[in-house]
Amino acid sequence: MTREEYLDILQNNLHGIPPQEAENIMEYYREYFDDAGVENAEKVMQELGAPEQLAKRAAADAAAENGFAGAAGSGQNPGFGSYNGQTDEKKKHTAAGITLAVITSPIWASLLLAAVCVLFAVVITVAAVVLSLGFAAVVMVAAGLFTVGTALVTVFLHIPTAVMLIGAGLVSVGLGLLAALLTYGCVIGIKRFVMWISNKEWRNAKIHKPKIFA
Amino acid sequence: MIFQIGSALLDACVLSVLEREDMYGYILTQNVKEVVDISESTLYPVLRRLQKEAYLVTYDQPFAGRNRRYYQITDKGREQLAMYRKEWIAYKSNIDRILTGEEKQ
Numbered sequence: 140m141t142r143e144e145y146l147d148i149l150q151n152n153l154h155g156i157p158p159q160e161a162e163n164i165m166e167y168y169r170e171y172f173d174d175a176g177v178e179n180a181e182k183v184m185q186e187l188g189a190p191e192q193l194a195k196r197a198a199a200d201a202a203a204e205n206g207f208a209g210a211a212g213s214g215q216n217p218g219f220g221s222y223n224g225q226t227d228e229k230k231k232h233t234a235a236g237i238t239l240a241v242i243t244s245p246i247w248a249s250l251l252l253a254a255v256c257v258l259f260a261v262v263i264t265v266a267a268v269v270l271s272l273g274f275a276a277v278v279m280v281a282a283g284l285f286t287v288g289t290a291l292v293t294v295f296l297h298i299p300t301a302v303m304l305i306g307a308g309l310v311s312v313g314l315g316l317l318a319a320l321l322t323y324g325c326v327i328g329i330k331r332f333v334m335w336i337s338n339k340e341w342r343n344a345k346i347h348k349p350k351i352f353a
Numbered sequence: 354m355i356f357q358i359g360s361a362l363l364d365a366c367v368l369s370v371l372e373r374e375d376m377y378g379y380i381l382t383q384n385v386k387e388v389v390d391i392s393e394s395t396l397y398p399v400l401r402r403l404q405k406e407a408y409l410v411t412y413d414q415p416f417a418g419r420n421r422r423y424y425q426i427t428d429k430g431r432e433q434l435a436m437y438r439k440e441w442i443a444y445k446s447n448i449d450r451i452l453t454g455e456e457k458q
Contacts (some may be wrong), residue, residue, distance in 0.1 A: 164397065167422075171378055173419060175379055200398040259433060
C-alpha cells in the first residue's frame with residue numbers, strides 16, 4: 140500500500156474523538172512520513188502496523204486522556220513496542236471493580252454476614268460442648284467421691300449396700316476422669332487448630348507484601 | 354528487550370533528549386529508539402501528554418515547502434526533568450542493590 144492509502148485508512152478509522160484531535164493525529168503522522176522520506180515509507184508503515192489498528196490505539200489514547208468513555212477500542216496496546224501503558228488501564232479496572240462491588244453489595248454483604256454468623260455459631264457450639272464436658276467431668280468425679288464417702292459410713296449399717304455404693308462411686312469417678320481427659324484433649328486440639336490457622340494467615344500476608352515497584 | 358520501559362521513565366527520556374535540542378517527531382523517535390525499544394507510534398501520545406502538562410511547547414518551521422513541527426522543552430519541563438533524574442538515581446540504586454547485590458552511592 141502507498142503512504143497515501145495508509146494515511147487515508149488511518150483517517151477514516153479515527154472514531155469517537157473530536158475532529159481537532161483527529162486532525163492533530165493526522166498532522167503528526169503525515170509529517171512523520173514526510174520526515175522519514177520516501178525511501179523509508181515502507182519501513183515506517185511496517186513499524187506502525189496496520190492503519191486500522193493504529194487508528195484504534197490513537198483514538199483510544201486521545202479518548203482516555205480527554206475522559207471520553209466508549210471510544211473505539213480501549214484496552215491493550217499491542218503495537219506500542221515495550222511502552223508499558225498499564226497505569227491508565229489499572230485505574231479504569233479499579234474504578235470498574237469498585238462500582239461492581241457496590242452494585243452487588245446486597246448479595247455479597249448478606250452472604251458475608253451469614254458466614255460470620257455461622258462461624259460465630261460454630262465457635263459458641265464448640266465452646267458449649269467443651270464446657271459441658273468439663274463440668275460433667277467435675278460433677279461426676281465429685282459425685283463419685285461423695286458416694287464412696289457415703290459408702291464408708293454405710294459400711295457400719297449394711298455391708299452389701301456399702302459395697303454397691305463404693306462400686307457405683309468408683310464408676311462415677313472413673314467416668315468423670317475420662318471426661319476430664321477428653322475435655323483436656325479438646326482444649327489442646329482447639330489451641331493447636333487456632334495456631335495452625337493463624338500461621339497460615341500470616342504466611343499468606345507475608346508473601347503478598349513485598350512490592351518491587353514497576 | 355526483556356524489560357519494558359514505564360511511562361514515567363519514557364517521559365523522562367523524551368524530556369532529556371529535548372533538553373539538548375529541539376526536535377521534530379521523526380528524529381525524536383529515532384533518537385529514543387536508539388536507546389529504548391519503542392515502536393514508531395509510541396511517542397505521539399507521550400508528546401501530547403507532555404505538551405498538555407506544559408512540559409513542552411511546539412512551533413512550526415517551514416521546510417521544503419511544508420511545515421515541520423518542532424517540540425521544545427519548557428522551564429516547567431526542565432524542573433520535571435530534574436525531578437525525574439533524582440528519582441532515577443534512587444530507583445537505579447535500589448534495583449542495583451536487589452539485582453546485583455551492590456551498594457552504589
